[in-house]
Amino acid sequence: MSSPIPTKDAKIELKNVHKRFGKKIVLxxxxxxxxxxxxxxxxxxxGSGKSVMLKCMLGIIRPEKGSIKVDGKEVTRLPGSDREKVLTKFGMLFQNAALFDSLPVWENVAFGLIQGRNMRRKDAKDIAIEKLGQVGLAPEVGDLHPAELSGGMQKRVGLARAIATDPEIIFFDExxxxxxxxxADVINDLIVNSVKELGATALSITHDMASARKIADYIAMIYKGEIIWAGTRDEVDQSGNEYVDQFIHGRADGPIQMDVLKP
Amino acid sequence: MNPLAIIGNVVLTALGETGRLSLFTWTAVTHILRPPLYWRLIGQQMMRIGYFSLPVVALTSFFTGGVLALQIYYGSDQFNSESIVATIVALGITRELGPVLAGLMVAGRAAAAIAAELGTMRVTEQIDALTTLSTNPFKYLVVPRIVAAVITLPALVFVGDVIGIFGGFVVGTQSLDFNSGVYIKTTVDFLELDDVTSGLIKSSIFGFIIAVMGCYQGFHSKGGALGVGRATTNAVVISSILILAANYVMTSLFFSS
Structure with a gap:
């Protein structure tokens, strides 16, 4: 299908990306x-391939075929050091925050500054405390460890870490x-504000439609490793695509069949 | 199922695993040789792998030295050659039992801890998070553990050697009525530098095996808590077997002449 998302001035471009694990084709x-x-x-x-797509873009998983470009530069098969340079453009919020258990909160947030950009620890800590403030967390939270935080607070810390290096591209995984x-709405607001303030390009994967409607300029639907529909946020309700309709209304009946055993 | 297919499947799996382990080890070694090294993390790991293993290695060495003295005494007593007790305790501890027992103890303690920590980091996407933060997981996680284990194992074994010989001395002088001065003189006279250094070289290799197996198993764990548990068990079992096998090979090389 031809994507209605404008291809001019693309920040990230994926073309015919193909990935399989054993016999299972994921993308x-x-x-x-x-x-x-x-x-x-x-x-x-x-299981539709959302997370694998994201990991292919980050170079964590290497696709068998296809092209992935960031700012027009091919990144699919970059060697380690070049990939690390490209990754300085990225920030990512993981599904379960993926905070480092062994480090205090402030060091989690400042990690990309200290390790990725060789910033002095004291300067990085100041920025980390500032970023924690931006996501509504008090400076004292910086000295706690991730295990001492609630799920919502961990997500906020994950968001602070994602934006700490002022990245050009931010990925949000569920x-x-x-x-x-x-x-969830608080996190959505923080995402919208953070992306707006940074002027960043954002890619989110989710199955939460309320979240999608709030944070998206464009929405695309992936099914069995293919993009089957793409359009603006406002077009999603009149997509004319029965797969999209079934998904956004959360209906069990429709072309998407779940593999469940029936009595 | 066809028995040949089963055998073929086992052989292919073993070869695949060997290939993956070889590539992992090669990648780790190349990262050790290329700067930067995270010295702060290496220091932390030296504390965890070395310093915190000291009590278990010390106790093991002490009792092993003691029991060795008893067994050699009861054996040599039949031939009226009790005077060899001090010599055999010193040689046995420095050449074989010190490095092997310390290696096995640290494998049980440190390889398990490394595999569990890295395995949990893998299944909770913390290793992927490192990559997205422009940090090479090999440099940050694997290299400090390998360097720390290779440096600290010989130090641990050296301390273990001293304590093991002391264990033999305590049993020899307190239970077997050896003269303490004669016991120490016999130990010093017969113990050569090569006996100690061969054990220290062995222990360095054991440290490498422990750290690589712990990191490899943790890095490749999958499937949640069950996968982390399996990785931990594999790290301990495989590193213990490799330590014993490597010990045989090195003993053959060092002492064959």
Whole structure:
């Protein structure tokens, strides 16, 4: 299908990306464009290939075929040191925050500054405390360890870490999963504000439609490793695509069939 | 199922695992040789792997030295050659029992801890998070553990050697009525520098095996808590077997002439 997302001024561009694990094809000639400075949300069910797509872009997983470009530069098969340079443009909020258990909160937030940019620890700590403030956490939280925080607070710390280096691109992996509706909305607001303040390009993957509607400029749907629909946030309700309709309304009946044993 | 297919499957799996381990080890070694090294993390790991293993290594060495003295005494008593007790305790501890027992003890303690820590980091995406923060997980996680283990194991074994010989001395002088001066003189006269250094070289290799197996198993764990548990068990079992096998090979090389 031809994507209605503008391909001009693309920050990230995926073309015919293909990835399989054993016999299972996870990404099937997937093509997607993320325009510079815009927020794209990819929706899709569990096991549809969302997380693998994200990890391919970050170089954590290498696709068998296809091209991934960041700022027009091919990054699919970059060697280690060049990849580390490209990754300085990225920030990422993981589904379960993925905070480092052994480090206090402030050092988690400042990690990219200290290790990635060789900043002095004291200067990095000042920035970390400032970023914690931006996500609504008091400076004292900086001295706690991740295990002492609630799920919502961990997500906020993860967000502070994602924005600490003022990245050009931010990925959000299921940012609201496991949170109550109010905390989910707080996180959504923080994401919108952070992306706006930084002028960053954002890519989120989620199956939470309330979150998608709030943080997206564009929405794309992935199904069986392919992008089957893409459009603006306002177009999603009139997509004319039965897969998208079934997904956004959360119906069990429709073209998407779940593998459940029936009595 | 066809028995040949089963055998083929086992052989292919073993070869695949060997290949992955070899590549992992090669990548780790190349990262050790290329700066930067995280000295602060190396220091932390030296404390965890070395310093905190000291009590268990010290106790093991002490009792092993003591029991060695008893057994040699009861054996040599039949031939009226009790005077060899001090010599055999010193040689046995420095050449074999010191490094092997310290290696096995640290494998049980440190390899398990490394595999569990890295395995948990893998399944909770903390290792992926390192990558997104422009930090090479090999440099940050694997290299400090290997360097720390290679440096601290010989230090641990040296302390263990001293305590093991002391264990033999205590049993020899307190239970077997050896003269303390004669016991010490016999030990010093017969113990050569090569006996100690061969044990220290062995222990350095054991440290490398322990850290690589702990890191490899942790790095490749998957499947949640069950996977982390499996990685931990594999790290201890495989590193223990490799330590015993490597000890045989090194003993053959060092003492064959």
């Amino acid at each position: 099937h000639d997937l093509s997607l464009t993320i325009p510079k400075g815009k927020s794209l949300v990819v929706i899709g069910g569990s 940012p609201t999963t496991g949170l109550d509706p109010i905390m």
